[in-house]
Amino acid sequence: MPVTISDIARQAGVSKSTVSRYLNRRYECMSAATREKIGEVIAAADYRPNALARSLKQKRTHTIAAVVANILNPFSTSMIRGIEDFCQQAGFNLILCNADDQPDKEKSYLEMLLAKQVDGLIINTAGQNKAMLQQIAAHIPVVLVDRRVPELSCDSVTLDNRKGVAMLVDHLVGLGRRDIALFTLPFDTVSPRLDRVTGYKAALERHGIPFRAELLLETDTSQVSVQAKLAKLLASGPRPDAVFGFNNLMTMAIIKAVRALKLSIPDDIAVIGFDDWEWASLLEPPVTVVDQPAYDMGSKAATLLIARIQGKRISKRPVVAVFEPKLIIRSSCGERAD
Amino acid sequence: MPVTISDIARQAGVSKSTVSRYLNRRYECMSAATREKIGEVIAAADYRPNALARSLKQKRTHTIAAVVANILNPFSTSMIRGIEDFCQQAGFNLILCNADDQPDKEKSYLEMLLAKQVDGLIINTAGQNKAMLQQIAAHIPVVLVDRRVPELSCDSVTLDNRKGVAMLVDHLVGLGRRDIALFTLPFDTVSPRLDRVTGYKAALERHGIPFRAELLLETDTSQVSVQAKLAKLLASGPRPDAVFGFNNLMTMAIIKAVRALKLSIPDDIAVIGFDDWEWASLLEPPVTVVDQPAYDMGSKAATLLIARIQGKRISKRPVVAVFEPKLIIRSSCGERAD
DNA sequence: GTGAAAGCGCTAACAA
């Protein structure tokens, strides 16, 4: 039997309306005496307004949700921190959901978020729930992070993936590597992956290097899968002189595989990855990567979302924030930075 | 103007109660015809019940919250996955909060969670909000993870930290190391840290090694702090032949510092850490650690919490689940496992 | 400055 607004009203000898005004800081329409009295009663009773009731009435929850692809990926956690910090500062609550890159799980989270009446949504979608997202975007502001969905008319925050790959390929080619194998997760439906593949082909072409389909390897990020593909590749035909991992999980798997296959980095093979992560510099040799400003991307997404929710006037049309990748040269490609 | 239960009722030509019964799967008390009719109308309207209204009435939200200390720490993310998977399976929603080890932030999250009427709480507390937690625990089930709070009468899930440290010290001593420096975060208020310090002293004593206060170093997990302390230690008196990091973040900082100081691991100094993490095995040399089953601990916490919420009969008295640490020997202490 | 009353969208007796 928690204490309600009626209890406070009774104890303070005023009406619920007055207490409500107090709760909403409308102190102007209230005598100093009642204001003080209510304050005392609330403190004494340790009263906490019921957000459900309030939201039901106001039709706003002051809560947004973030659905990320994989909470075990440092890219996601950094992005989350960016979102979280902005929300905190803006007085919004955050519900965090980990869709695990599974469309079903994503869908069930979306269902629950809608039921809970969140005011807005930031999502790094697996891409299979377009219809549902479309419908959601019609009701509440939605911001896509990392992955675009062309069909969806909403704000998005992405990285210039093609540029990132260009930097990476340029770096490799500059060091004399030409046979660059690339390990990616299935890339048909997920925009950054597709962009990276496209960027890879474009960059090769720019350097006059013919694209070889056998160097484009689609796999999950487990060491076994990666190692099997890599071993097969090494056994058959001209061996690659560089490998490029599509995200940090993939890069880790590549490094494990390369080591298991007793290859030396970078002498036998150069290794380069997308996404930086805390301990990339601690590996031997330290790994060269293209970094995405995950924290800033998260923060920007939250900024856009909350601006929309608060009806701040931003362009009616979807805004597309594109962030710049950064090449962090360490030594896994044959060049020592320090 | 989203569609409500009244809209559905009208369109289906029945009363709200009947629709409500449908929503709550009480099909027994309903003709097949109405059941079908309602189903059609709901599907056509793409109706989604408002969880706020439902929860307000039922006084249950089917939602629990998890407040973790630091989402950037792999220990936390693994634990979260354990919690999340169990919730998913049990049909509970999860609100995730990252308190960042800041009591203020923790408090503000607790306030909002209470306002949102969560049914239960899993918390890895910074330890400064005892009074508030006590009061919360009196209303709803609370499960403490990782860190105990003796004053609080609620379930807890912890690791046998003293045992973990004992394994670690035994390992080191077995390899001939006796001057073991230990880097910890401030340990006066946080139980696992305190347990680890106590366990360290006890283990030394068991081996007849006198405890030297100058080897117990309290610091944050930044490389600069750690490196400063380590440099000072090396310069003054008998140098340690091993360093032990209190969690994975600390261990990473130690490794960075040791490298910056041009010491060789394990020849000049052995390094061992608490918590395993994905890439510990990829470092050179691979790092020996004491691992905590973070996923299982999270899963167990969720299991306990939800059992309490559902009133399953578990002992009235707080249950204390203690997990076993596991020593993972790699080669940073002078012994190669593979 | 303050209160009475209606209602947010739902559930749960109690009737019929």
Next chain:
DNA sequence: TTGTTAGCGCTTTCAC
């Protein structure tokens, strides 16, 4: 089998 009614705890006109 179904409908009527009365709230859940709050906000918000509209009076006074």
